[in-house]
Amino acid sequence: MDLRYRGADAQPGRAGPAVSAPGLTGRSVLVTGGASGIGAAMTRAFAAAGAxxxxxxxxxxxxEAIAAETGAAFEPCDLRDLDALKAGVARLAERCGPATVLVNNAARDDRHGWAEVTPDYWDERMATNLRHQFFAIQAVAPGMIAAGGGSIVNMGSGSWIQGTPGLPVYGTAKAAVHGLTRTMARELGPHRIRVNTVIPGWVMTERQKELWVTPEKIEGLRARQCLPDLLQPGDLADAVLFLASDAARMITAADLMVDAGAL
Structure with missing residues (x-):
């Protein structure tokens, strides 16, 4: 039996990005975790923008499925393995050219109780949700410097701002993303590399609907939001495309909240 809450699907989807993204045509873009959920929406949006x-x-x-759909280049990679990450970045650079846009999107918000967290679990969650963001920046920055600039978008989360229960390690990792963004914006700014954070509210991905969305939770969410509509993956893709594009050429070290006013 399919127990997913269908009320979360009340808004119609749209084809392609809803924002103008000047300067992205032909530009090499790397999206971590770009195969499903919000990441897949980003992959589709960048492909539609000509990147x-x-x-x-x-x-x-x-x-493989999203690559076949969009024409994107796909490299399988466990981002917790830093050698694999560096090799994957190098292979994509050979196929697509050195990335001048990096979207550090990959993450996993598995629920966990604070009393059961072990040092090994802590380290693995940090590797899953934070560490790869820094090392992906380290891997792509030389190519951006050689190209004369670039844009890096780190995906944060509203969960730590709201204090969502059941996510203490995830929330800690996502809070640290803001420090990563601000410090790397300062480090890389002289090379015209911009670094920003996008902070999502609760986005109605298939994973969220399958695991955690209920009518009661949606009612509470709508009560907190300023806007009545539920966030869809494409809403986050639009924000990322804007920050990646030349329209945001003087925006760096910034946090862009896409939360319908809930936080």
Missing amino acids: VAGILDLDAAAG
Whole structure:
């Protein structure tokens, strides 16, 4: 039986990005975790904008599917393995050209109780949700410097701002993304490389609907939001495309909240 809450699907989807993204045509873009959910929406949006999209993702089947759909280049990669991450970035650079846009999107918000967290679990969650963001920046920055500039978008989360229960390690990792963004914006700014954070509210991905969305939670969410509509993956893709594009050429070290006013 399919127990997903269908009320979360009340808004119609749209084809392609809803924002103008000047300067992205032909630009090499790397999206981590770009095979499903919000990442897949980003991959579709960049492809629709004329960018040359590359994906690093652990899910080989989903990666091959989105690559076939969009024409993106896909490389299977466990981002917790830093050698694999560096090799994946290098392979995509050979296929697509050195990335001048990096979207650090990959993450996993598995629920966990604070009393059961072990040091090994802590380290693995940090590797899953934070560490790869820094090392992906380290891997792509030389190519951006050689190209004369670039844009890096780190995906944060509203969960730590709201204090969502059941996510203490995830929330800690996502809070640290803001420090990563601000410090790397300062480090890379002289090379005209911009670094920003996008902070999502609760986005109605298939994973969220399958695991956690209920009518009661949606009612509470709508009560907190200023806007009545539920966030869809495409809403986050639009924000990322804007920050990646030349329309945001003087925006860096910034946090862009896409939460319908809930936080």
